[in-house]
Structure formats: structure tokens, C-alpha cells
Amino acid sequence: MKKAGIIGGSGFIGSYITKQFLDHGFQVKVSTTDITEKDKYEHLMVFNHSENLYISELNVTDKIALKDFVSDCDVVIHSGTPFILDVEDPKTQLFDPTIKGTENFLEVINNTPSIEKVVFIASVAAYNTNFPFPAGTKSFTDTFDETEVKFTSTESHPYAQAKFIANETVENFIKNNTDLHFEISSVSPVMVIGNALSEREDSTSGSIQYLIKNNIAPNDFMKAVFDNNVPFAMVTVEDVALATYKTATTKGLHGKNYLLSSETYKASDIQAMLNNKNPKEKLSIIYKNDLAKNDLNIQFKPIKETLNNYST
Template structure:
């Protein structure tokens, strides 16, 4: 049981990020003081919207310069904090050097943040943004899991540096966080494992991978059809709420799968079509797996990924997040429509 004093500041790493922005907003709306750790606090363009959020809230925000790959760079930001949200981690499925671009920042970043936490005399809890990718690698892995439903007990055992390196980086980073946590007794660790995060961003310039994926879904890039690929989806606002509850629920512990629904790309397209079918180019059919396999290299996919992920049902158990954190998930239709409304307003489909 950990009671967090809300009069003390709360540190958020990667504070300008997609999920982190909503966490910061929630904290500010609750009247807390946020220590926002960012790479360049002098970049007014990137932090201006967070300042505006603070100005219209009951809370306060202070910016601190910190870099995932710099030792001790989080020392100042963590001062006097009882609660830390570590959200910063690289997310990209298209990298040239996965070790340098994904693994090193994820691992070293976790070590550096938690090293600063260990040096602190005040931190009681760390909430880590992990991913369902640390729970399950390939969808085919479900065939070896009881009832073919992934739970918090499962770990990704199929990803590697050469196969799904992003998922591998999230797995290594979370395991490292647990290893560091187990070697001390000053602070506890609570982990959030979201599925694909969708929904409107707080930042006017959204750069998330999910934004790029949904852009492809609606700009005609997939007009020939979409793979029979099922994914879990969750609203970014619900992910932020899960982080907040994980931080301030005294009895919270362990990992939490955060997922609203599991859908195929075609089902997501159907949800968008209801309101925005005249403004985007959406798919109406599913491509045969053999076609996807043949075309994979031209779409930036590896054929091994297609073999192990296309055509399989995708199921996870989200009951812990509902029962222990009290999360009430938004309907996916609301999430998708809010997201596409923002994307259309931002001109994401002007070429469509």
C-alpha cells in the first residue's frame, strides 16, 4: 500500500509525448505540480501547449532538461517527487539500426531514470509505460497460451533484434525495470501495458506511430485492401487515466493490460466510414494472406511478420485494469471518430 501526497510534485518523463501529454493534463486538472522532463525545455514550440494547459488548470508545470541517454540527467526533475511516470521510449517500426535507435534508448533510458529514482529520498512509486508488446510478440504465440488469451502473466518470447525489434525493446526495458525494482525497497513499480493507442492528441503536432498508421488507413495507401490483421486498440485518454489510477491507487501493483477492444483494420475502417466516408479513402476488402506475404517487402514488412501475425485471432484479458484500477473504456467508435476528426482538421488526408 502506497499513499502518494498530492501536494508533492510528480515527474513525467517524455512529457511532450502522445500519451504523456494526456497524463500531464490529468495531473494539472487535478491541481498537481508536474515536473516535466523534456530534451529541450527551451524549445518553446514543443512545450507551449503544455504551458497553456497549465495556465487553464488548477496545477502548475515546471520544465527540466533530461535525456534518456545521459546519466543523472533526471536528478533535478525527480527532486521532492513521491511519484514518477516514466513514459519516454522510442516507438518506430521502421529503423535502420534497431540496437542504436530502439534497444539502447529503451534500456539505458530505463536505467538512467531509475538510477535517479534510486538516488532520491522521496520517491515511493514509479509507473512505467510498457506495452502489450512486452506480453506477446507474434499473434501466433496465442496458440501456445491457455485459452488463447494473453494475460499479465505472459511475456513476449518471440521478438528479437531482427524480428519485431520494437517489441523486443519494450520487453527488455520492462524486464530491466523489474530487475532494478527488486534490488531495493524504497519504491514500488506499477506497469501499464497498453495495446495500440489511438485517439486525439493534445499536441497540435501529433507524431505518434498510430497517427501514421491511421493516416495510411485513410489516405488511399491501402486502397487495394488490408491484411487480415487483428489488433487490440485503446483510447489515449483511457491510457492516461490508467496511469493516473496506477499512481494514486494505494494497492495498485504489478502489470496491467490496458485494452478496450480487438478489431481488424477493416472493422476500424468501417467505424470511420459511418461519419467520414466522404472525406477519406477507406478499404472495403481484406487481402488474401498470400498476397500480403508476396507484397510485404514493398510495404516495409518482413514476410516472417506476415506469416506469424496475419490471419490469427488476437485476444487479451483486460479485467485487471477494470477491477483493480476502475478503468471504464470508451467505445472504439468514439475513439476512432475523435481521432479522424482531428486528423482531417490537421489536413492529414489532403492528398487523398
């Protein structure tokens, strides 16, 4: 039985990834920042095949602990970077754990002979730090795929900037190490929607859905979303988990970074669907998913059903 180590495997996206690997016969090791806080991972214990689940305390900035965590893994998924919108100290809260954590992780896995495949849960911010606003001179209706020139700005949200730099760190590592004993691939989801598998209320993805559903703008970002009726490219959390599993278990994908995206709707129509109403405008496809569909054989779920079933 192969073992998958999932950093951040009890979070919003990570929980669905953990479930995928358990359902497919893997032993699964999940990291948690504090093993005494059982409420953060106890929901994983009700999954099928949870007898093959192990919880391990891990601080990703601690290289010794990180080395111990991955030492017996065949596959490692890194989905453990913080997603914070209301940031007080960008360096401490976002840049250090995201970028330094990525550097530490790459150093450790390069010295772990058991590892066969590594998958980073990146972000659409790896391609456009202005998301959900357009990249550079593009308009809201211009399409975007993996061949586009990547866009970043120091005026973008610190979370997006941190994810962009982390992705650059991974790409540079791949370029500078041509004889790796393992493959590295990444997936870059757009706005991830769906219901959490836990009772936790600290999911930023869930919070954004809640704010749009109830027309609440507690910060400048959400105010801009409503004022501009911003179109969001979205993807269901189940599709992100399935794409991650397939990326991790398919050979020959070294160096690829897949945009994971389904359909795009304006904020007003997202609000309508979250309240079980029909959208006024037709869906569009802005962030394209052809590469993921072709390589991973995935058919992305329509957005309306997931938004209609959002429970918070």
C-alpha cells in the first residue's frame, strides 16, 4: 500500500484530497499545526478507510519536522499555505510561511529517496495576481489559459503575490535540477466553491461564498467585487481534489501547472444562485481548462448546482 503525505490535508480543499486518496487505497498521512486541536481534523476520522489515516503535527518552516513527515511517503501533496484576506502583517502571515515554506519543502523532498511524485496546490494567482480582476491590459471578457504571459503586481493582494513568488520558486527549482528522482506538478484553481467537510469556520473560500450570498462587504476587496459586479471563474472543490489525485498518480506530467476552472458568472448571479435563484446572464468560459481536461481526463462540474446546494 502506497503512502500519500498531504500537508494541509484537513483544510477546505485538503480534506477532499485526503478523502480521494483514502478512497483509492492509499495510506494517508495528514499534517496539522497543533495536534491538540482535534476539532481541526476530527472530521477526517469518519471517512471510509480511515484506519489508513495518520495525523502528524507539522510546522512547514521546520525542516527537521518536514523531513520526518515526508520520509516514508511515495506521494506528497503540498496544500498547506495560508489563505488570508484580512492581513495585518503580510510578511509574517503570508510571505514567510508561503515562500520560505516552499523553499524548505523543495530542499527536503530533494533529499528524500522514497518520493515519486509531488503536487503543489498553487493558485490562479500563479498566473494572475489580480484575479478575479483581469490580468494587465486584458478585459473581463478576455480568455486566459496556461500559455498566457503571467501577470503580477505589487498592488495585488499579498496572498496572491506570495503564491506567485512561491510558484516561481518551484519553476526555478525544476529548471535548475534536471535530474530529479521524482516528478513535480502543480494545479492552480480559480475561486473554489462548495461545502466544507468539517464544522470549521475558518475557510476563506467558504467565507467568500457566505459574504456574496448575504451581500456583505467587510473589506475593500469585497466592496470592489460588489461595486464592479466582478465576474468570478469558479471550480468545485470536488473537481480540485480529483484533479489533484489524478495529477499525483499520472506519470509524465513533470513541470506542468494546470489551471482548474469551470464556468464564470458575475457576482450578482453568484449571489442569486447561492440563494437558489436562477442567474440572469449566461455562463461564460474565461479561464480555460482544456489542458486539465485533456491530460487528466476530467469533466468539470457545472457551477449552478454546487452554488444552489451551498449550506451556510
